[in-house]
Amino acid sequence: MMSTAALLLLPLLLLSYHPPALSLPLPASASVADSAVQILEEQSLRNVPVDAALRRHVRRHDRSYVDSDEHRALRDVLFDVAAGQYRLDWRLRRDGVECSPENRVALLLNAKRRRDGPMRSLEDDGMDLQTRLECPDWAWPGLNEAFQSDEELTSELRALQRPAPIDLRVNTLVCERREDALRAINDAGFDAYPTPWSPVGIRLGERNVALGKIPGLLEGAVEPQDEGSQLAASLVGARPGETVADYCAGSGGKTLQIAAQMRNRGRLFSLDASEERLERGRPRCSKARVSNVQRQVLQGDMTRKDKWCKRRKRTFDRVLVDAPCSGVGSWRRKPDARRTWGFFDGDADNGAERLADLLPLQQQILRRASRLVRDGGQMVYVTCSLLPEENERQVLGFLDSEEGVGWRADEPPAEFAVPFEVSDGRFLRLTPAKHNTDGFFAAILTRDGD
Secondary structure, eight states: OOOHHHHHHHHHHOTTOOOOOOSSOHHHHHHHHHHHHHHHHHHHHHTOOHHHHHHHHHTTSOGGGGGSHHHHHHHHHHHHHHHTHHHHHHHHHHTTOOOOHHHHHHHHHHHTTOTTOTTGGGOOTTOOHHHHTTOOTTTHHHHHHHSOSHHHHHHHHHHHHSOOOOEEEEOTTTOSOHHHHHHHHHHTTOOEEEOSSOTTEEEESOSOOOGGGSTTTTTTSEEEOOHHHHHHHHTTOOOTTOEEEEETOTTOHHHHHHHHHHTTOSEEEEEESOHHHHHHHHHHHHHTTOOOEEEEEOOOOTTSOOHHHHHTTTOEEEEEEEOOOOOGGGTTTOTTHHHHTTTOBTTBOOHHHHHHHHHHHHHHHHHHHHTTEEEEEEEEEEESOOOGGGTHHHHHHHHTSSTTTTEEEOOOOTTOOSOOOBTTTTBEEEOHHHHSSOOEEEEEEEESOO
16 A cells, blocks of 8 residues: 555655646545555566556456546556656665655656656656666667667667557458448547558557447457557468468467458468467457367477477468567567566566577477478568567578578568568568557568479
8 A cells, every 4th residue: 555654755755846736636546556556566476467467456346447537547557657667766776765666656656747758757867778768688788789879779669668559450351341440430439540551450549448349349340459460460471272370379369360361261270389378269269250270289398399290291381480579579568578577576687598598499489380381382480579689580590590491581572561671671670669560570481492
């Protein structure tokens, strides 16, 4: 709970602030602060994403709470704490105050009184660039390599500090034309418009929307999906009648888009090492009217051969490798992942160790998936990371390996709207500052033959 002592401490810490009244009435603000502290304490104790802790909190209320001003204010406070925790902690340490959930919330609420921007007001002339940009140690070298000027690096990491828009993908199995889905959403009173890059995307004009009220969402006509994810999946270019695999499919968000490309004709395999993740995709397929998907649990131990894959060597027309990654590109949706991904505990951040363990796994997955592709077939390697060691270096390492003999990096389809600019135009990188999407990397690889 937010203590009186913590609230009284704020003026002593932040004498330079000029506090107009909070935008929320004081009782509501106190309730939001108390709830935020409780959720952040639970998140810290259980090392779970903050949105998971928020969902547990919401379940303790009736349904009307989700649409309430208090819930929206709470969600905003939690996002701002997660997106600004490095700066919050820097200020607290500078002033000799414990870096606790209670003190972070108190400092944030005081900063929110500033007219010149609550998060920028946390910054100090003595604060280093890495702290200002909210970047953990394990990701800092890779991001400096990806964005080689301070100006570009700052622009991209500032964009990752801001909340992401809500994007929808039109499911052409249910609604063939984007304009029809968009018209229904607009007619229902929602501000929405076409996404600039994806031809099947719709972007909502505001974030505080109850998605269940969006026309077409419950019926499967539209599906929440970031525009960057839509663009990455579109590179698969699956056609009706082909044999296609979504490797590391998870619960099947991109599988649904590939099924729509195929018009439900042909064979589409949703592959993952987790049966639980695959089963979560079953009701999604049903709602989206997808009927050509087969699910297969893969061998999770990469030191052992996968018999299912071995029997299907060189039989697939196309394979999407949606590789497990650090998720750096999704920080604007999951701001606390900067810390929770590295199992942050006090001053110990194991992100570098986890990244080092992940890199060989990505290469093993890429090589194993490549064996499924027929002569003349294609493989698309995708991550939601911006780190070169997970992206272009993985692909170039594969192409230079024995497994990569007979493979080449290929160009995007002529109708693809975003230019490939990484590694002399060989690969795609989508970024929040440049494209207003989550951060994504994609490479199209073609096996010689046919």
